Amino acid sequence: MALGSIFKRRTKAISEDAELELYRGIIEVPNKFEEGFTMKAVVGALFCGIVMIPGSIYLSLLQGGNMNVAASWVTLILFAEIARRSLTTLRKQEMIILLGVAGSMSAGGPLGEYIYRQFIIGSEAVREAGFSQEFPVWYAPAADSQALVKRTFFHRDWVFPLSLMVGLLFIWVIRSYVSGYIFFRLSSDIEKLPFPMASVGAAGSMALVEAGEKSQSWRWTVFSTGTIIGAGFAAIHSLIPLVTGALLARPITLIPLPWIELTPMFKGILPAVALGVVIDLALVLIGFVVPFWAVMGAAAGVLITIIVNPILYHNGVLHTWKEGMETINTQIANQLDFWFSAGMGIALGLMLVSMIQTVTAIRSAMREAKGQGTGRSQRLQGGLATPPGRGDFPLKIAFMVYITCLIATFLLCYWLIRNPTPLLITFLLLYIFLYAPMMAYLNARLVGICGQAVQVPFIREGMFILSGYKGLDVWVSPAIDPQTDAERDAGQAQIFRQLELTGTRFWSEAKARALTVPLAFVFSFFFWSFVWHTNAIPSPTFPYVEKMWELQVRSNMIMWSATMGAEGETTMFQEAFHPPQIILVCGLTVFAFLVFRWVGLPIMFIYGIIRGAGAFPHMLVLEIFGALLAKFHFHKKYGAQRFLQIAPVLLAGYMTGAGLIAMLGVAFALIARSVSSTAL
Structure with missing residues (x-):
């Protein structure tokens, strides 16, 4: 089969895939849009700046997560209850904006990056x-x-880095x-x-609104159930480590954090395979929400890794x-022996596939738009017309x-990097204005399809290396961060x-x-300083962070x-490339991509x-377990469409319950630290 026809089939599949249509129809878009930003x-x-940011800081250091999701729902419930006691209500438009505001204010703030940088500067790996x-x-x-000492x-040596962060x-x-x-x-x-993941916030907001209106109360019932489950699990998972960590030299963890380590246990059967399990019920509920075939594909990818690594080890490839x-x-x-280079290969392959697919889709749309006024062409024309209000x-x-911001990004790179070579400048232009x-x-399309973005690494890294530039500043330039940019935009x-689903x-x-x-910056500055x-x-x-930062x-x-290597010196990159x-x-x-599309596997x-x-x-x-449980039990029990309406509300409730308990533990830890610091 010709290459173009395979990609044409893939393009057609995106619009006609039954599972995509199923997830798109979970919530209907309202006809009226209202203002959501109020006092x-x-x-x-x-409220979130004062109460939630310190909790998020502690959780990120203890477990690697943050409280932005949980704190968002806790804030929504609190404000909804205050509104009801005041004989008023929160509209769903106000709910969804408050959800976003709480999420932005509860993520821990931008100063956490600079705490990580102080560790990098003095880390053992950097010193060696x-x-x-x-x-x-x-x-x-x-x-x-x-x-740092x-x-x-509150020191003048931080003025330049923090001022640069404000501009960025x-x-x-x-x-x-x-x-x-x-x-x-x-x-x-x-x-x-x-x-698919957009329905979590929209459905949860509607559940809280309906709790006050007493209409379609199933959402509030499901939300409350999720809250109870989340609170029960978080009492063991988060509360005990937070409280004991504030009182003892090491926290007591009934559930191993960050995961149960299984790699040494299976060293004879599965050599060179990193194995472990993160015990978190949230992953099961995420498996309910994320499209089934997206989770199964990830499981297949991990299974391939588990099979390939022992083969590579026995053949001397994974010799380290x-x-x-x-x-x-x-x-x-x-990474040193194989997966660093393999990751580059996967990235290049995905980029080639994406480029061919994009060109094919554009050509197909142009032909259909010229040929007839129905089907895709009608959809394209309809997409250009926006709903009133x-x-x-x-x-x-x-x-x-957008282009102005890209120009500012390039100029900032040029200013920060010492003596950039002409080739590096050329690569920066191509990267910032074309590739990024x-x-x-x-990634926006991937989020639209399966709810998750994918990082395609090593493009900017290859650009830096091929440019012949010598120095470390090019790697730490804050103006270029492909993973963060892709996730932020998507x-x-x-x-x-x-916003569209809630009529905002x-x-x-x-x-x-x-x-x-600006509020997140101010609160983050003071709370990170204290911690x-x-x-x-x-x-x-x-x-x-004691485990993971050294790995990073x-x-x-x-x-x-x-x-950074001198002439004739073998660097770690040369060993891994x-x-x-x-x-x-x-x-x-x-x-593999062509074969999968030819046999008709879901996108x-x-x-x-x-x-x-x-x-x-x-x-x-646990995410795979959740997806299987949803597909083969709950979809049959409630119906696929019905359960896909229930699952986002259940997940939102779970995050709320877990957040309430986590905040209780964080409050205790902050009080204990404050008393200890005052005593000292």
Whole structure:
């Protein structure tokens, strides 16, 4: 079968896939749109800044998560109850904006990145490589700075890095809003993608509204059930570690955090395979919500990894792995020997597939638009027309603002990087103005299809290496962060879908952003200063970051060493970079994609495989269990359409219950730390 016909079949499948249509029809779009930003959102932002940000900080250090989802629902319930006691109600438009405001204010704030940077500067991996003095002044203070010795942000050495962050926040906020709007118009209005996770926020908000109106009370019943389940599990999972961590040198964890380590246990049967299980009921409920075939595809990707790694080990490819290594060291060893290059190959293969698919889709749409006025062409024309009162603005203006933000990003890169070479400047132009927007759109489509974005790594890394640039500052430039950019832009497209489902004017979101970004910075600054000053980070008090940050730094060192080695010196990058493996895996990725489409596998399954290949299986185990339980039990018991309406409300309730208990533990920990600090 010809290559073009296979991709044409794939393009057609996106619009006609029954599962996509099923998820798109969970909630109907209302005909009327109303303002959602009111004084309630302002009060909610202040409440979350004071109460939720410190809780999110502690949870991120203890378990690797944050409270933005849980705190959002807790805030909604609290404000809904206050409104009812005041003989008034919150409209669903106010609910969804308050949900977004609470989420933005409860994520821990931007200062957490700088706590991580202070760890990088003084980490063992950086010292061993001799890079401690190579970090630029705009990144973080030097390792011997009194700002790091005294663990404080109230020092002049932080002025440059924090001032730069303020400018970057301004650019990022504007760019993510306009890019999210552009990608929403393309993926939702025109392509009619379902955005399955958007229904969580929309359905949960409706449940709280209906609790006050006493109409269609099944949503409130399901929400309350989820809250009870979340509170019960969080009492064991979060409350006990938080309380005991504040009183003892090490927290007591009845459920191992961050996961149950299984790698050494299966070293004889599955050598060089990182195995473990994250015990979190939220993953089961996420499996209820995420499309079934997307989860099955991820399971297939992980299974491929589990099968391939022992074969590679016995054939001498994964030679760095030794018996006794746990997950972290196993992953580092496998990256050096194979998966670093294999990841590059998968990325290149996916990029080739995406480019061909995009060109094919555009050509097909143009032919159909010329040929007839029905079907796809009618849908394309309908997608360009916007509903009255929704708060849309011309796409031309959105594109102009987006391009302006890209220009500002490029100029910032040029200013921060010392003595950029002409080739590096060329690569930056191609990356910022061509590749980054293309990948952001791809991720918006993935979020629209299966609710999750996929990072395609190593493109900017290859660009830096091929440019011949020597130095560390190019790697830590805050103006280029492909993973964050892709997730931010794709997530914003999903937020616009949530606004549409609840009948909320889009400009309400713009007003909410103008409020939350500066507030989050201020509250984050003071609370992170307090936590860092009272405890070294990382430390045994915070088991997640104590394990994971070292892995992240050592993984980064592989790439950073590529532009730091002296002439004739073998760097970690040279040890991990294997062009034959890249070419082989790239070819296999494209071939597998064509075969999967030829046999008619669901598009969600294919992208799920890409998500799971080479990934940790730890978080997927319970998600797979949840997907199977939903598909073969709850769908049969309640009906697929009905259960897909129930599942997002149940997940929202679970997050609320878990958040309430987590906040109780955080409050105790903060009081204990404050008393201890005062005594000292």
